Amino acid sequence: MTGHLIVSDEAATRVITMRRPEKKNAITEEMYRAMSDAVDTAQNNPNIRCLIITGGSGVFTAGHDVEDFLKQGTANPDAVRTSGAVKFLYSLAHNVKPIIAAVDGVAIGIGTTMLFHCDYVLASSTATFSTPFIHLGLVPEGASSLLMPRTMGHQRAFEMLVMGRTMDARVAGFVNAVVAPGHTEAEARKVAREICALPAEAVAIARKLIKLPPEDMTRRIDQEAHLFSERMRSKEAVSAFKAFFARKQN
Numbered sequence: 001m002t003g004h005l006i007v008s009d010e011a012a013t014r015v016i017t018m019r020r021p022e023k024k025n026a027i028t029e030e031m032y033r034a035m036s037d038a039v040d041t042a043q044n045n046p047n048i049r050c051l052i053i054t055g056g057s058g059v060f061t062a063g064h065d066v067e068d069f070l071k072q073g074t075a076n077p078d079a080v081r082t083s084g085a086v087k088f089l090y091s092l093a094h095n096v097k098p099i100i101a102a103v104d105g106v107a108i109g110i111g112t113t114m115l116f117h118c119d120y121v122l123a124s125s126t127a128t129f130s131t132p133f134i135h136l137g138l139v140p141e142g143a144s145s146l147l148m149p150r151t152m153g154h155q156r157a158f159e160m161l162v163m164g165r166t167m168d169a170r171v172a173g174f175v176n177a178v179v180a181p182g183h184t185e186a187e188a189r190k191v192a193r194e195i196c197a198l199p200a201e202a203v204a205i206a207r208k209l210i211k212l213p214p215e216d217m218t219r220r221i222d223q224e225a226h227l228f229s230e231r232m233r234s235k236e237a238v239s240a241f242k243a244f245f246a247r248k249q250n
Helices: 029-040 066-075 077-082 084-094 110-117 132-136 144-152 154-162 184-196 200-210 214-232 235-249
Strands: 005-010 013-018 050-054 099-103 106-108 120-124 128-130 177-179
Touching: 005 029, 013 029, 013 184, 029 050, 029 084, 050 184, 084 110, 084 214, 099 110, 099 184, 106 110, 110 128, 110 144, 120 184, 132 154, 132 235, 144 154, 144 214, 177 184, 214 235
Parallel strands: 013 050, 050 099, 099 120, 106 128, 120 177
Antiparallel strands: 005 013
């Protein structure tokens, strides 16, 4: 357990749980680094066959901790490109173990984009997905501009990434199964047991065949991060963030 992250190994599965309910599991730099480490250290561990990422019952994550993110970006705009978030996304891109996401409640920003690096997504009937970058004058991140159209089709990806609309689990197009609220983790463990019972080498090879090469994903992550950091300095983004904090204070 590191700060607001709990990492536990159960049988052949590593469970990574975001636990910051007072902030809707908004992800800090410390949490990103710990999540990245949890993924990285599983790679060469033969005892770990599968990973689960969850936020517990009621919420997955509200995405970047905005105050933490702005402090970093304001102090050094280029830091956006070398942030813990980018390191975590690199870890997901290079990961070779099946990842299951258990989403109960809101998944905002990177809370949604990280799901496109996962292999199986379980969501509760109350789960919602949104990437509101556009409303902050920003652009997609996490290789979502590459992975979303590939998974959802151009039109759905446009609706989410360019129009900034929220989708629920029934129409999102990247959810494997919808379950009752409060049951996503239990169902994720069932799926993990099913995967872990399969021949490990065959799973690894088949998974690699259907995934994009890691270098394709990291190249897009870098491209998006560069544009993202440029947009952080734009008049549109500065104005949007000022309005965001004004709403929070009222």
